[in-house]
Amino acid sequence: MSKLQTRLFSFVLFAFSFAVVSVLIPRLPLRDGSLPRAVEIPPYSDQGDDALFVSNGSEELSHIALYHEIGSSIEHARRADILLIGNSRVQTGLREAVISEEARKLGLKAFTIATGHADKTRFALELIRKHDLNPRVVIASGGPFVFTEGLSPWAREVMHMNRWEANKRFHERSAAWLVKSRLHRYLPRLDFFNLGPGFPWIHYRSETTGWWRNALEPPGRFPVSLQPERKSYRHTLPLARELKQELDSRGALLVLTIVPYLDTRIGHLPYLSRELGVPYILPSFNGMLTADGSHLERNSALRLSADFWQQFVALESVRVKLSLE
Template sequence: MAAMLGGLCLSLAAQGGDHFSAISRVDDHAWYRNFGGDRVTEIQDQDLFYHGIGRSIEHARQADIIILGSSLVSFAVDQAVMREQLEQRYGLKFYNMAFVGVASGEFARQIALKHHVHPRLWVLNADDGGGGGNFFHRNLTRAFGADVRPIPSTKLSRYGATYEIIRRNLRWRVEDATRHARDALAGPLPRFDRDDRTGAADMSAFPRFLADRNPTVKMTRDPDCHTTPDIVANAREFVQSLGAPVILTFVPNFHGCVTQVREIAAAIGVETALPPRTDYSSWDGGGHLDARGAADFTRDLVAALKTTRAFQDLSANGDRRQP
């Protein structure tokens, strides 16, 4: 048994993925299995980022621009478009540090402070959580549908987080190897990979994400929706703690409120980069964008960023990574 476990450990270590036991892509080991499970879904990146395990934090520290948000951002930002429209044209490294299931930005803020992540520009999706909580709330919870609980990473030691990461990967490997011999209900739940170099999420396994004729987002929220003094106070403290210029944006979703974004930005004195439309295509009825919607949104987001003083100052100063 010891020999078998030793051989397994050597095999996993030799694969060269983001972290020990990572389920990586054969053709690109920077991509790792992040979210999965046949009957019980689990996610890796909360432990990886919070405890600095793997290469993600190292790459985030090299970024010129980092975007924060929930799954709205994970689905809505197309990394290929960012690479073409932003990185190749301006030499600026972009990183997506959004977290699926985490509506509040407090978790990402704690990661940035803990690991000294200091980009030259932050972009925040200042949504009120699509009904699941405001980005500027201070709670540390994660939600997968009705399953809402405190984020375990914040209570674990680094050793405990490492154990959980290895346990998940081994569980997923067993499920992958035995799925053909089991009746896994209606099949495995959607899973997705994440790229440690860019933070990008590959959502192509989600139903209809790649479909051509998905309906567009229809905003159902009463536009007479407003922020509160508490949220403004939290937003001001949040922005001050990041230590770099901040731009607020908004990923359209049926429950979203653009009014709040504008009010918060005006109250705390930061700029906004708001795409000119909200009717991007969505795979799930207006909650999250699909592949086509993400590509269109990302192009519009970059165009909106270019109009801000913060981005213009950044691009005028060039790529800090150049000698």
């Protein structure tokens, strides 16, 4: 065989085994007799020009982008009239299509710095102070635990990063995702480890509005429910008070609300409202469903957002603060 023939035959063998194995692997019952899940990764470009990839269930890049001011997110946050803070439930429950759009119609800019990883008010406070954010109204949403002290391990890690480390992590992960999202248009991506009802999530994030754009949401449907209230919500007061004082010093109005989930508690809202002297909004939860037990599915979220917005713009203090007539 000539050198050329050897190379040609080698290439044919390579291509043949590649084709056979890539077809065969997804069909092998490797895990406990059940097939692994082939993860669908929608194209990057579908999320809009201002979208960053932030998470597919692992470390959320929002924390890095916001804390270390990578990209234009913080620039937009500084221009916001209405700032939303809270956790992933706010991101999925109060939707961009309603809140941001309705605000825009009134000539206002809404921006959300809510992040995943079950982060609490402390991280939002750090962002407000670090970047000197001066909105006119802050909407703080979440269950009682959002007003307890602490940071998620990921937020702590991000806050310990220097700019070099932060940029490396951010751009490395973003580039990897770009390649993955292109590669898996042609080849399946098999996931053996994230098979629970909470998966798959794929979040992008708008740099202009701060909202997650969920390219993929879990298909589950779990009804929202309420659970008995605690005797006291005093433990939520110190951090909520610190937030209120910080916003007072910036001339911002605090409005409390909650996005429901499985076993929601709402008793802290009237308590904190009374103690701090701030308004709260309790949208209707009737018939609402979550996609994974924790985050509202799309239709419920749109309904909740509309109800919330209606009550929000009806509040006298909000109308005054935002100069709405």
